[in-house]
Amino acid sequence: MNFDFNENQTMFRDMVRDFARQEIAPIAHEMDVKGEMPDSLVQKMRDQGFFGLSFPEQYGGLGVDTITYALVVEELARISAGVCIMVTVHNSVGLYPVSMFGSEETKQEYLPRMAAGEIAAFCVSEAGAGSDAASLQATARKEGQEYILDGSKMWVTNGTRAAFFVVLARTPGGEGHRGIHAFLVPRDSDGLSVAKKEDKMGLRASDTCVIDFDGVRVPAKNRLGEEGDGFRIGMTALDGGRIGVSFQALGIGRACLEAAVKYGLVREQFGKPIARQPVIGNMIADMGTELDAARLLGYRAAWLKDQGRKYTREAAMAKVFATEAAGRAADAAVQIHGGYGYVKEYDVERYYRDVRVTRIYEGTSEIQRLVIARELLRELG
Ligand SMILES: Cc1cc2nc3c(=O)[nH]c(=O)nc-3n(C[C@H](O)[C@H](O)[C@H](O)COP(=O)(O)OP(=O)(O)OC[C@H]3O[C@@H](n4cnc5c(N)ncnc54)[C@H](O)[C@@H]3O)c2cc1C
Incomplete structure (x- = not known):
């Protein structure tokens, strides 16, 4: 090793x-x-x-x-x-x-x-289909050599900037994960519009939108995979995406740790830097240890992916642990800053808001645990 x-x-x-x-x-x-x-x-x-x-x-x-x-x-x-x-x-x-x-x-x-930088977005979630992505209702009706897409997608990251949208939609009348297809849809397609830009708690530099598809015609050649492969394609993409979210959380967590150490060494109370108080030192030790452990889980998932091996469970483990460890690190960083951690003048206030969503998107912590348990029961049961 x-x-x-x-x-x-x-x-x-x-x-x-x-x-x-x-x-x-x-x-x-x-x-x-x-x-x-x-x-x-x-x-x-x-x-x-x-x-x-x-x-x-x-x-x-x-x-x-x-x-x-x-x-x-x-x-x-x-x-x-x-x-x-x-x-x-x-x-x-x-x-x-x-x-x-x-x-x-x-x-x-x-x-x-x-x-070259024509940006892509991913459209799976809908108002009624989040964790249960297979319940999505957007439709793709085949007409000759085209599909006609109708529906509304929520939470589309890069919604205002994207030149291309990967969209999951189903044959009208279908249910469950069967009959879901994936398409690559160019932004300039007639009937595609940004219905709303969300006003978010964090990640405010990034745009998150509702995208409407109103009779959008997509050439059949823009279907990704075979008919009915859409759900599998979406879930496979999310496995890889979860490695990315793990390291996104770790980046925020590291910023929290660095800010906490820096502040803790200059802020003096009771005649010495607060970082020299054992209680604060313990908080810093826990932040560092948990973030390192999470990083190793993340590297393992990344390594497995590069080997072309299955990594669904490992990516889910990395995501749930890294995002929760980073959440605790952000909380500790704000605590170590005291009142100063609660105002925008200090970056930890932003980190605290930014890190929260990493436990929600690309599969919530609860869904990661379902995936991990399913895999462990299959392997060990
Ligand atoms: C900033 C942001 C960006 C996003 N970007 C994208 C994007 O680019 N493309 C895209 O398609 N989506 C995107 N999403 C959507 C995101 O993936 C969903 O929000 C997420 O999957 C959760 O779905 P939901 O919000 O509908 O919550 P729900 O699925 O309604 O879940 C609500 C709560 O119930 C829990 N829950 C649900 N089912 C179970 C269960 N079986 N067991 C236990 N608990 C359960 C959840 O864990 C959660 O705590 C984004 C979301 C946000 C906030």
Whole structure:
């Protein structure tokens, strides 16, 4: 077993760390307050190749392995989780279904554009279909060589920016996970519109939208996989996405730990830095230990993915542990800052809000535990 990163992994991590410090950190607070991300930053990220990270070089991507991807995600989230989620949704649940399940023609046509920074979004959730994604109601009616999409998708990350939407919809009248198909839908399709942009608690730099599909015509060649493969495609993409969310949470958690240590060493009460008080020291020790344990779970899931092995259980374990550990770290960081942790002048206030959603999206903690239990019962029962 080798715990060292290779040269390529270290190089990417350092490159992203520098970029995040120089280009994102100075505006992270402002993006949170305004609830928006400047196009100029997105363009700089395009220029750096952030949108082609994890898919094949033959289609214009950088083809990095999942460990490298995890390092990149952690560095971005450490500075701005809102910027990070734009990149991770694009690279994982946005691109992965196309690169894994698209026809060669679809890949040739769209992947180079996506790698160059035409952003992708993932449309599964609906008002009535969240954890139970198989209950989705959006329909795809086949007419000749086209499908006609109708329905409304909620919580679409990158909704206002995306050039492409991966959409799950079912044959009218169908039920359950059978009869669900996946499509790649260009933004300029007639009948596709942004119905609402959500006003969120955290990740405010990122846009989360309701997207309406009103008689949207999609060529049959834009279907990903075979008819009825949609649910499997969505769930496979989410397995990978969960590794990304684990490292997103870890990035926020690390920012919390660093802020807590820094503040704890300068803030003096009772004649000495509060970090030197054993109770605060214990909090810092727990933060560091839990985040490291979570990181190892995440690396294992990433490594399994790179080996082409099954990693559903390991990704779920990493996600539930990392997001909950990061949540505890954010809580401790605010506590260590005392009243100063409760105001926007200090970044821990933002981290506390940003980290909360990592326990909700791409499968809630409760759903991760269902997945883990199902896998363990199957293996050990
Ligand atoms: C900021 C943000 C961005 C998002 N981005 C996207 C995106 O890009 N694309 C997309 O498709 N979706 C996206 N989502 C949606 C997200 O994946 C869902 O919110 C999530 O899956 C939970 O669904 P829900 O909100 O409908 O909650 P529900 O499924 O209604 O769950 C409510 C509560 O019930 C619990 N629960 C449900 N079923 C069970 C069960 N069987 N056992 C125990 N507990 C259960 C849940 O764990 C949760 O605590 C995003 C959400 C947010 C907030």
